[in-house]
């Protein structure tokens with residue numbers, strides 16, 4: 057089967073007035089339908105650069121990205137992006153915010169409202185459609201952002217630290233909700249996170265990057281009994297702590313190696 061994402065020898069150089077710096081190099085990666093992959097590594101190793109390239113927001117200096125076998129030449133509706141900030145429009149109701157992706161891509165249909173109402177319901181926001189973002193908590197706002205992303209039915213979701221602004225309890229609840237929602241729909245996801253425990257608990261595979269320039273250092277496949285548990289319970293599965301320690305120690309090594 058054709059992978060959902062295929063990155064072939066991607067490199068990217070950022071050029072500014074003063075210098076050109078090689079951010080990532082030699083990135084080869086395949087992500088299959090339904091997989092949940094996390095990218096982890098020291099600050100500046102190129103995690104967001106890789107997501108931007110997959111999203112078609114950044115043209116790589118070298119290499120090629122394919123989504124469903126087709127070269128990425130710009131943003132497409134096949135790919136949804138969810139960020140740390142929810143970027144909800146304060147003057148629009150929750151329903152209007154959730155519909156914006158469909159509106160912008162000219163895909164609003166008579167049944168869109170009903171579909172979004174169902175999604176809001178599923179996210180525990182059934183009574184919030186007529187409220188405004190300022191009336192919601194941070195966790196609720198992030199759930200609206202998830203509804204907005206799912207409303208356009210992308211095959212692939214790129215999640216760039218979507219939980220890092222949330223309190224710990226809300227973050228754990230949202231991790232479970234996202235994994236369950238994406239698995240039920242057969243969606244594919246790539247998560248960027250600084251929280252290694254979150255990466256191991258949510259993912260099928262964890263990709264560890266090193267830096268200067270960012271390269272794939274090693275990929276860890278999460279054992280079935282951990283990845284099949286909901287993230288909250290995955291943390292209590294046998295072997296979770298050992299795996300966390302193993303990746304953590306490798307990450308410390310890559311961080312030291314990457315220091316100039």
Ligand SMILES: Nc1ncnc2c1ncn2[C@@H]1O[C@H](COP(=O)(O)OP(=O)(O)OP(=O)(O)O)[C@@H](O)[C@H]1O
Pocket residue numbers: 070071072077079097098099100101102103104105106
């Ligand atoms: N627009 C830009 N112009 C110049 N350099 C950039 C730009 N964006 C990123 N970089 C550099 O590219 C490298 C990779 O950055 P990137 O943001 O992709 O890393 P990251 O792993 O996501 O970092 P963090 O974990 O801190 O968010 C860094 O050295 C960064 O300084």
